Amino acid sequence: MPVDPQIQALLDAGRHLPRTETLSPEAARAQYEARIAAMAPPAEVARVEEREIAGPSGAPLRLRIYTPRGQGPFPLLVFFHGSGFVLCSLDTHDGICRNLCTGAGCVVASVDYRLAPEHPFPAAPEDCLAATRWCAGHAAELGADPARLVVGGDSAGGNLAAVVALRLRDEGGPRPIGQLLLYPVTDWHTPGWPSYAENAEGYGLTRATMEWFWGHYLADPARDSAHPHAAPIKAATLAGLPPALVTTAEYDPLRDEGEAYAAKLAAAGVTVACTRWLGLNHGFYFWAGKVDRCTTATAEAAGWLREVFAGRAPAWSVVHR
Template sequence: MPVDPQIQALLEAGRHLPRTETLSVPAARAQYEARIAAMAPPARIARVEERVIEGPTGLPLRIRAYTPEGQGPFPLLVFFHGSGFVLCSLDTHDGICRNLCAGAGCVVASVDYRLAPEHPFPAAPEDCLHATRWCAAQAAALGADPARIVVGGDSAGGNLAAVTALRLREESGPALLGQMLLYPVTDWHSPGWPSYAENAEGYGLTRATMEWFWGHYLPDPATQAAHPHAAPIKAESLAGLPPALVTTAEYDPLRDEAEAYAERLRAAGVPVACTRWLGLNHGFYFWSGRVDRCTAAMAEAAGWLREAFAGRPPLWATTHR
């Protein structure tokens, strides 16, 4: 279908901004942080608290915990923000986390993992694995149930959620009830899936920006681009992983690699629900409450979480909505 008119208006409003790949890393980060003011007010929740823990290398690691209204212990979503392993923060994804917290009735622990290029691969997946294990061990202190944990993230955060699920399977847990992969990065950019060519320009995230992100993240792509902890679609086996929600956008360079990952999960016997949101572009969860179809997509993600936490994750083949 054509680009959703509300999304098209947002694209037009941003045409004057410099392209990410033309900016320095600090300037790009500032540009992404500035868009927080344009987002819709998020849902109401009970409270937000920040904790600083010791990371896997001894450096401090921030975790922001969102608690819903009601009586706990609540299920727990450990969330990793996106933006190419280089940009964004706990603040840029604050609204998404609040909406998931309220919509799914769960504690959301948002992880401030180390960013490239200052901390290239494998710093981010190491932080995310460490934080997930800490959250499981400290679930009671977070008001959460250690037996009901899902990992999730958007874009690069979806990559980190998929990698964390792989590593927990390989490295003795803890067990997960699900993985929520929102338009995830699953593969290296070259040669790229067909959607990399179809959606290379004009829809927000571009092929050139993805190449810029990967260039900062992997210091040695010749040996790292095929590593399953960088590109989870390269994993030898996906059997035994937790149920997954995989969502994609019609106008997104990452669409095809995300859907291919969903198909690989399904072929390995993993329960999967996969939705391609027609008319939308990469990053659409930011616009829940402002763009009607994005609000519907957020409601779907929250509904999938509720069912996954209850042990009955919804299943469907790739559905176009």
């Protein structure tokens, strides 16, 4: 279907901005932080607090904990923000985390992992793994139930959630009961899937930007671009992983690799629900409350979480909505 008119208006409003790949990481970060003001007011939660834990590098690792209204212990979502392993922050994804906290009735622990290029691969997955284990081990302090743990994230954060699920399976747990993969990065950009060519320009995220992200993230692409902890679709097997929701956008270079990852999960016997959101582009969860279909998509993600937390993981093949 055509680009959603509300999304098109947002794209048109941003045409004057410099392209991400023409900027330094510092300038690109400032540009992404500035768009917070354009987002819709997020859902209200009962409490937000910040914690510092010991990170795997020896430096502190910051978490932002969102608690819903009601009586705990609540289910727990450990969330990793996106934007190419280089950009964004707890603040840029504050709205997404609040919306999921309220919509799913769960504690959300948002992880401020180290960013590239200052901290290239594997710093980000190391931080995310450590944070997940800390949250599981300290769930009672967070008002959460460690037996109802889901890992999740958007874009590069979806990559990190998939990698954390793989590593928890292979490296002694704990075992999450679900993985929320919102338009995830699952593969290296070259040669790239057909959607990389179809949506290379004009829809926000471009092929050139993805190459810029990967160029900053991997210090040694020849060595690391096929490593399953960088490109989880390269894992030898996906058997034994927790149920997944994989969402994609029609106008997104990452669409096909996300759907291919969902298909590989299903072929390995994993319970998978996969939705392609027609008319939308990469990053659409930012616009819940401002773009009608993005609000609907956020409600679907929250509904999937509620089902998984209740022990009823839903499954559907690639559904176009």
